[in-house]
Amino acid sequence: MKLILYSKPGCHLCEGLQEKLERLAGVGDLDFELEMRDITTRAEWFEVYQYEIPVLCCDREGIEHPLPRPSPRASDSHISRLLRQYSS
Template identity: 45%
Template sequence: MKVIFYTKEVCSLCDDAKALLLMLEREYPFELEERDIYTNDEWLEKYQLLIPFVKINDVTLDCEQVNIDSLEQALKQNV
């Protein structure tokens, strides 16, 4: 399973979200692909106000939805 994580440097919310993902990775193995929104204009335009933004197959979680429960539920759905 692949988890795409849209982030940027110097983002405390992104750091927290990544810590949650790494904690859950032990129970739900996945490949984490981090994408810095400042390396791609399309990502910057689309996700600038939504980061941290997590995509797990068809499930997407924006900055207001990312928490331990929502991440675990999305991972369970896609195992």
């Protein structure tokens, strides 16, 4: 599974979610590739996500599907359940 995290430098919510995802990568049956996308590098990303980051998407066959935004307080196990739910 490929995950895309839209973020920008200095976003503490983005950094928190990135850290959780990096801890979960390859743990147990979770197998995903994480691609980070800085919204400040492309005008179209900035236009769409400037007020929404962090935005986590699952890429299925080249089509991005936004996942529900987890709470900044969500535990690793909560994020893990979310990823399992949307990977099937």
